[in-house]
Amino acid sequence: MAFDKDFPKHSRKASLLNVDxxxxxxxxxxxxxxxxxxxxxxxxxxxxxxxxxRQQRQITRAIKRARMLALIPFSVN
Amino acid sequence: MSSTxxxxxxxxxxxxxxxxxxxVIILRSAANKNDILDLVHKGQGVFESxxxxxxxxxxxxxxxxxxxxxxxxxxxxxxxxxxxxSDIVREFERNLRLADKVLRFQTILVDxxxxxxxxxxxxxxxxxxxxxxPPPEPIVEExxxxxxxxxDDYNDExxx
Numbered sequence: 001m002a003f004d005k006d007f008p009k010h011s012r013k014a015s016l017l018n019v020d021x022x023x024x025x026x027x028x029x030x031x032x033x034x035x036x037x038x039x040x041x042x043x044x045x046x047x048x049x050x051x052x053x054r055q056q057r058q059i060t061r062a063i064k065r066a067r068m069l070a071l072i073p074f075s076v077n
Numbered sequence: 078m079s080s081t082x083x084x085x086x087x088x089x090x091x092x093x094x095x096x097x098x099x100x101v102i103i104l105r106s107a108a109n110k111n112d113i114l115d116l117v118h119k120g121q122g123v124f125e126s127x128x129x130x131x132x133x134x135x136x137x138x139x140x141x142x143x144x145x146x147x148x149x150x151x152x153x154x155x156x157x158x159x160x161x162x163s164d165i166v167r168e169f170e171r172n173l174r175l176a177d178k179v180l181r182f183q184t185i186l187v188d189x190x191x192x193x194x195x196x197x198x199x200x201x202x203x204x205x206x207x208x209x210x211p212p213p214e215p216i217v218e219e220x221x222x223x224x225x226x227x228x229d230d231y232n233d234e235x236x237x
Contacts, residue, residue, distance in 0.1 A: 027185075028101075028156075068183050069101055070142035070152070 013050025025058040027065035030072045036063065041076040095129075095160040097188040097196065100169065103152040106139050108178040110209035113155070116176060117205055120157065123169050129161025132198045138211035146180050153211070160193055 016035055017023050023032065036044050036051075036059050043063055046056040066072045104113065117134070124131055137154035146152070159165070166184050173182045 065183065065185065067143075069103065069154075069181070070144055070146055071140075073143040 012052070015050045017055055018050065025055070025062050027062040027069070027071070029062075030066050033059070033063050033066055033072055037072065039076065041073045092190070093192075094190040095193050096162065096186060097132075097158070097160055097191045098166055098184055099156065099158045099187050100166075100173075100182055100184040102155040102157070102173060102182045103142075103146070103180040104155065104178045105149055105180055106151040106153060108153055112178045113153070113209040114206070116155070116178070117208055119172055119176075120169065121205070123172055124159060124161065124165065127161060127165045127168055129159050129165040130193065130196075130198055131157065131159045131200050132196050133158035134200055134204065134208055136208050136211055149180055152180050155208070158187070160191060160196055 012018055016032070017025070025032070027033070036049060038044060043060060046053065049056075051059060063072065067074050102116075104116075113136070121131065123129075133156070135156040137156060139151050139153050141151050142149065170182065170184065173179050
């Protein structure tokens with residue numbers, strides 16, 4: 001057990017959300033959501049951003065809502 | 078749909094609880110103060126007749142749209158937060174569809190089974206008048222550093 005604790009099999013990447021626990025994913029905060037978009041406006045996959053599945057679902061939902069309100073773009077050419 | 082009034086429209090209304098919704102409305106930038114005030118008063122009328130209650134309303138001011146909507150490149154954002162049954166959304170959105178100055182709107186269910194007493198209204202008569210004025214400076218969105226109110230149940234979900 002102690003071994004597992006010291007050397008976790010895999011560790012999460014340090015990301016904005018994993019470091020700052022107070023951040024809340026909200027579609028009304030486009031600035032935060034932009035950090036989960038590529039330059040072309042695509043959603044960054046969880047394997048790249050290091051999000052948990054749960055966080056990724058929340059982010060995806062928030063991004064899609066923010067897109068509908070024209071707070072962030074659907075695509076950037 | 079005045080014929081639906083007075084009926085039990087949802088299970089929540091039987092339990093005496095309400096649902097909390099938030100609606101963001103994008104208005105054409107040509108909308109003036111009176112247009113906004115008209116919309117607010119109309120909305121208030123709808124809320125009253127359906128037993129709903131406005132708990133927060135904000136004017137986010139004029140913003141550049143991330144992409145053009147109906148050839149408009151800027152829009153005025155209004156944020157409403159209210160308690161009511163599911164019928165209020167239908168009626169409120171029907172009214173928004175009829176309004177000429179509304180470019181787009183989106184309603185989100187924030188919380189279910191809310192005890193109306195637990196959500197005091199921050200809306201005053203003065204605030205309703207002030208809503209036609211954009212905020213003094215464009216809202217700078219800080220990445221949610223401000224500590225969020227504990228009473229926001231839906232925020233707590235995120236913290237697990």
